[in-house]
Amino acid sequence: MPEFQIRKDHFLTNRLIETPETEQIPAIVEGEVVVKIDRFSFTANNITYAAAGDQLGYWQFFPPSGENTTDWGVIPVWGFADVVESRAEGIPVGERLFGYFPPASYLKMLPVGVSEQRLIDGAPHRSTLPPGYNSYSRVAAEPGYDSSMDNERMLxxxxxxxxxxxxxxxxxxxxxxxxxxxxxxxxxxxxxxxxxxxxxxxxxxxxxxxxxxxxxxxxxxxxxxxxxxxxxxxxxxxxxxxxxxxxxxxxxxxxxxxxxxxxxxxxxxxxxxxxxxxxxxxxxxxxxxxxxxxxxxGHIQKRMKEWGPAGFASRSSTFMRETTLKCRSWLRLKDVEGLDGLAGVYPDVCEGRVAPDEGIIVKL
Structure with missing residues (x-):
């Protein structure tokens, strides 16, 4: 499957890149894992990442694959992925993660700060980026995890x-x-x-x-x-x-x-x-x-210091559950198949033509 890229100086221009790097499971060394991206949401928020890509470092998360990439970037997305290769202690094949991914087939990660419910991608090129975006939830270990809410969660x-x-x-x-x-x-x-x-x-x-x-x-x-x-x-x-x-x-x-x-x-x-x-x-x-x-x-980091990670998680999770249930009264989920499907709806997202009650879910 290809990788979805956009022109950093003209967001509407996009391309799908297919190389051995995007098609094959990447080789890894001791301590690394490879995840296969399963599905992700795509909203106007992703266009905000592009608009603030240079100022806030969003282009740095997932360097583009292929040749002649100087003017091209990969917009980060929120979604779910499954570990398909692992040489990291305590992270088995089959582990399911929720977090920040590229719109692509695979992502090679370097898990650090591993706990029962969470891990950090310690890849060197991500070390100076906001910590919240480098954190991944190990969803199977979450109390009361309900896979039926995956789509609403990532959206x-x-x-x-x-x-x-x-x-x-x-x-x-x-x-x-x-x-x-x-x-x-x-x-x-x-x-x-x-x-x-x-x-x-x-x-x-x-x-x-x-x-x-x-x-x-x-x-x-x-x-x-x-x-x-x-x-x-x-x-x-x-x-x-x-x-x-x-x-x-x-x-x-x-x-x-x-x-x-x-x-x-x-x-x-x-x-x-x-x-x-x-x-x-x-x-x-x-x-x-x-x-x-x-x-x-930045506000999340501030409150985590003041309330502690558990305190922040407790307060924010309660809020998220309540608002998600309220949104079910009007939210319509639209499934899109593959990155070709994303390319098809991308202009509508980019130009604000998606209905406000619609949520796009891309399945790979």
Missing amino acids: LWPLHITSFCLWDALQEKDWYGARQVVILSASSKTSIGLAYALDADPDAPPVIAVTSERNLDFVGKLGLYRQCVSYDDLAAIDADVPTVIVDMSGNGEVLGRLHSRLDDNMMFCINVGLTHWDEAAPGEGVNKQRSEFFFAP
Whole structure:
């Protein structure tokens, strides 16, 4: 099976590379394992990895195979894989892992920090990258592991862990003194996860959803927002109320208009995603002094130090279970076969044409 690659300077351009390296199980030395990727999710979040690939190091996780790779990169994905070769003590063939993988057949790993439920890929080229992305769950050892939830887990976990961290960060800052929360790109699954958290929190301010005209009906039917407005109707938002913005869109023009409208009542803006990556240039009117990029892995590390790994896992896992069950009322899973199938749906993901209630699962 080939490896899916994209042009780092033009995300829409993609290719499938087939070489002996991608087709054959890689040779390994003592201490290494090879996993065969079984399935993974693919969402707008993966395009965010590409958009921030140079700034945050996402291109470094999985160097592209083949020749003439200078301008090409491999977008990381979240999914499940099975160990097919092992020369690492305590990691048997057949072990199933959940974590960060390339959209490809195989991945060679160097397990370190191995515990009953977790291992770290200690490959040298990953040593300086965010630790959370190098950690893999040994799912068979998880209490209550339910394989029937694998698809929802790989689709929602990478998104809703950010939702959980955003909610926690907003609480910690006492909502930045705001009396309303405005979420841009409110139809995204990360936004919906945050909205579930805020809706269940009696201390949270009311939430306003901003989304595209075509997604207004879907967002409104979720029943999570006090008000739903389109990008063209920002004047409907009460500018006299102190406001904190959570921006999942990265649309500089919309953000500039909203900052200007709120003026001094724009208490703070948390920049998270780039669902509108092609409109991500800074917009006129953006208050940069009251804006900050939110990096979920950094917040996770902070809370793990303060709460301990077990404490963080307990709190976040409870949240994830609850939001996943809530999402079942509207989420439709779409199975795509192989990397050829991924190549077929990739333009729709890249250009934001995937319906908000749809989740793409790629089976290899």
